[in-house]
Amino acid sequence: MKNNTFTGILKLVIMIMLFFIIWSILAIISTTWNPYGPFNFGLPITSENRILSQSILSDIIASYFSFFTISHLLLLSLVVLFCYFLVRNLGKYIFSYSPYHSTARIFFSRLFAFNGNLLIDLSNLHSPNSLLNSHSITYGPAQVIIPPYSAAIIQDKNNQLRIITVLGIDNNPVIINSWEKLIEIIDIKNGSSSINIKGINLPFSGKRICLKYRYLTDKTTNAVNNSISTFVKVCNSGNYRMMIESIIQFESLSLLNQYQNSLNKNQHTAGRNIKQVGDNNSVRIKRLHRQFYYVPPKNKLPLFLTRNRKRHPNFYNINNKNKPAYNVEKAIPQDELTSIVHALSRNVDRTMIHLFGSKIIEIVDYQIGGKD
Amino acid sequence: MQNDKTRDSSATLTFFLLSILLIFILIILIFTHEYSWLVFNFLITFILCIITFSFLLSVFLPLLNFEDKLFVFWKSVSSFIFGNKILLAINNGIIEGDYLLLNNKPKIHLLVVNDKSAAVVLENRSQTNIYQPGFYVFRKPITVLGALSSELKIAKIGPENQATFDPKTHGENLSDYHARISGAEKTRAITRDGVEIFSLIQIFYRIDVNNIETEINKDLLNLFRNSFPISSSPQPGIVLENVLLEKILNDWKRTVENSTFKEIVTNFPGKYHPQKEILIGLILEVFITGIYQLNKSFAGLIQNEK
Numbered sequence: 073m074k075n076n077t078f079t080g081i082l083k084l085v086i087m088i089m090l091f092f093i094i095w096s097i098l099a100i101i102s103t104t105w106n107p108y109g110p111f112n113f114g115l116p117i118t119s120e121n122r123i124l125s126q127s128i129l130s131d132i133i134a135s136y137f138s139f140f141t142i143s144h145l146l147l148l149s150l151v152v153l154f155c156y157f158l159v160r161n162l163g164k165y166i167f168s169y170s171p172y173h174s175t176a177r178i179f180f181s182r183l184f185a186f187n188g189n190l191l192i193d194l195s196n197l198h199s200p201n202s203l204l205n206s207h208s209i210t211y212g213p214a215q216v217i218i219p220p221y222s223a224a225i226i227q228d229k230n231n232q233l234r235i236i237t238v239l240g241i242d243n244n245p246v247i248i249n250s251w252e253k254l255i256e257i258i259d260i261k262n263g264s265s266s267i268n269i270k271g272i273n274l275p276f277s278g279k280r281i282c283l284k285y286r287y288l289t290d291k292t293t294n295a296v297n298n299s300i301s302t303f304v305k306v307c308n309s310g311n312y313r314m315m316i317e318s319i320i321q322f323e324s325l326s327l328l329n330q331y332q333n334s335l336n337k338n339q340h341t342a343g344r345n346i347k348q349v350g351d352n353n354s355v356r357i358k359r360l361h362r363q364f365y366y367v368p369p370k371n372k373l374p375l376f377l378t379r380n381r382k383r384h385p386n387f388y389n390i391n392n393k394n395k396p397a398y399n400v401e402k403a404i405p406q407d408e409l410t411s412i413v414h415a416l417s418r419n420v421d422r423t424m425i426h427l428f429g430s431k432i433i434e435i436v437d438y439q440i441g442g443k444d
Numbered sequence: 445m446q447n448d449k450t451r452d453s454s455a456t457l458t459f460f461l462l463s464i465l466l467i468f469i470l471i472i473l474i475f476t477h478e479y480s481w482l483v484f485n486f487l488i489t490f491i492l493c494i495i496t497f498s499f500l501l502s503v504f505l506p507l508l509n510f511e512d513k514l515f516v517f518w519k520s521v522s523s524f525i526f527g528n529k530i531l532l533a534i535n536n537g538i539i540e541g542d543y544l545l546l547n548n549k550p551k552i553h554l555l556v557v558n559d560k561s562a563a564v565v566l567e568n569r570s571q572t573n574i575y576q577p578g579f580y581v582f583r584k585p586i587t588v589l590g591a592l593s594s595e596l597k598i599a600k601i602g603p604e605n606q607a608t609f610d611p612k613t614h615g616e617n618l619s620d621y622h623a624r625i626s627g628a629e630k631t632r633a634i635t636r637d638g639v640e641i642f643s644l645i646q647i648f649y650r651i652d653v654n655n656i657e658t659e660i661n662k663d664l665l666n667l668f669r670n671s672f673p674i675s676s677s678p679q680p681g682i683v684l685e686n687v688l689l690e691k692i693l694n695d696w697k698r699t700v701e702n703s704t705f706k707e708i709v710t711n712f713p714g715k716y717h718p719q720k721e722i723l724i725g726l727i728l729e730v731f732i733t734g735i736y737q738l739n740k741s742f743a744g745l746i747q748n749e750k
Contacts (some may be wrong), residue, residue, distance in 0.1 A: 107473065107478045107481040108472055108476060144469075147466065147489065148492065150458055151477060153458045155497040156499060157452055157497075159497065159500040161452055161455065161520075166504055167504075178504075179504070182503050183503045220570070255559060273475070305559075310708070318648075322646060322713075325733065326714035326715045326731065329714050330714065331727075333711075361523065387657060410521075427596055427648050427650070
């Protein structure tokens with residue numbers, strides 16, 4: 073940032089010097105060729121008794137402020153100003169609307185690469201709103217305070233991305249240099265997704281599987297950068313967390329269904345025994361299973377399911393001594409559950425890479441149990 | 445770039461002052477018979493304009509070459525003087541303004557495609573291309589057929605739950621009721637053994653705008669071009685998405701019609717793989733998350749009937 077400031081000051085000095093050089097050239101033209109002839113009136117410095125230095129000074133001033141010099145300097149300024157307005161109009165289309173910057177501000181901050189004293193507080197950015205949709209794209213140079221547990225994705229002029237993650241409450245602002253823009257802020261809090269496995273004829277039926285995941289955005293290698301660039305193109309920060317959780321849930325359902333099918337095939341003979349073992353209660357459970365199978369949104373059950381559960385409190389009670397024979401949770405070895413979760417993790421990775429272009433989450437833990 | 449109504453007043457004032465001053469200088473030079481200075485003045489002003497514009501434009505677009513800058517300058521000045529539109533911007537997969545509704549579309553030479561968008565462009569009256577985010581300069585005018593969003597989206601088709609089929613309640617709006625029923629009806633299909641089912645289909649999809657050279661995208665472009673004249677919608681991209689989703693739905697219905705009820709409830713809920721020809725220009729994952737029947741008090745996956 074210090075280098076940027078120095079460059080900015082240097083550029084400004086060079087431009088001021090250039091202005092004086094052009095002014096001087098015009099003054100020389102005015103004195104030497106005098107194209108305006110009698111119309112080239114200057115400042116009225118006509119004292120007769122002048123010393124040499126006064127005479128030279130008055131001549132210089134007269135040539136610098138002659139009508140020719142001033143008119144051409146004005147012409148030059150108007151040309152620059154007109155071109156600036158044309159470019160600014162183009163800039164309005166090139167840069168998305170931002171409440172923090174006018175096109176003129178972006179122009180001058182880029183031209184002189186001035187250090188951004190502009191402090192933008194986005195710590196209260198509502199998570200459902202995308203940065204792009206909320207018209208809060210921030211162009212550098214600026215300093216931005218981003219919400220805790222989030223990642224700021226910054227793009228430079230060569231469209232390369234860099235990611236800055238804030239893993240805790242941190243009031244240090246993220247510095248966006250000149251020519252850069254903050255294109256997205258994504259929420260990277262560790263998350264969990266619960267899958268209700270009621271209604272599926274699995275040994276652990278009636279329980280929940282809670283999968284905990286974390287985001288893989290804290291790596292900044294080039295390989296990750298490439299995958300992140302695809303992710304940023306397709307990610308809508310407003311709903312991508314919901315999408316990820318939905319994908320985990322649907323993949324889990326798909327896998328559990330496949331698992332159950334394979335179990336049913338293996339236990340085809342045992343299935344006959346189940347019917348024989350099943351008493352009145354198991355028949356009732358069978359009928360209730362027909363009631364509904366539904367993936368509850370956000371771990372919330374539909375009302376009629378709740379109603380059914382109230383009517384039949386023993387329905388999901390797997391410890392009930394009258395439970396059906398296929399509800400044999402204790403018989404399931406832990407490594408089998410682990411292998412299911414590992415398979416799920418692989419499936420989720422595959423889907424994420426297909427949809428988002430990169431593996432962005434990692435399932436880190438799971439928990440089975442807990443009645444709904 | 446801008447029309448008469450939106451022309452920048454600061455630029456107009458500057459242009460007016462510049463013209464007055466230039467005329468004034470030229471009159472003086474004519475009076476003083478300095479004709480060589482007169483020509484020189486014109487040339488210098490013109491060259492200065494180009495150099496200044498080129499320098500200032502490089503502040504916004506550093507990677508643009510000089511020839512393109514010259515072209516942009518020429519078009520910007522003509523646009524300023526004649527008030528015609530030469531630039532079109534696309535944000536979030538939506539074309540700004542009323543461009544698509546215009547009968548006589550302006551000749552577009554400059555195209556700005558912002559993040560998470562792509563533009564479908566007709567060049568030379570026959571060639572259709574997809575342009576990704578960036579600033580583009582076209583020497584020959586182009587027609588923008590539409591804009592696409594590259595964002596991943598989720599579409600949910602079908603009944604949310606069994607209550608979707610309930611009769612109209614007292615407090616329910618008639619249009620809401622019809623929307624509820626018609627949404628569910630979309631997925632109505634009859635299995636090979638004659639069972640009528642409704643499915644809840646969740647589709648994660650995005651339009652693949654990255655690999656423009658693939659056959660898949662050529663198909664997408666053809667589809668886009670064919671659907672363009674008939675779509676009076678201001679955003680054909682949305683129309684296109686609906687067309688593609690409709691194809692997935694029809695593919696699922698065909699699968700249901702070729703399967704027995706038992707096969708359906710055995711294989712789903714789960715991931716559904718549509719036919720390859722459905723995947724034109726799309727990256728998608730389809731999940732069937734619920735199977736429903738109308739005349740029963742249950743819905744969804746009927747596990748115990750396997």
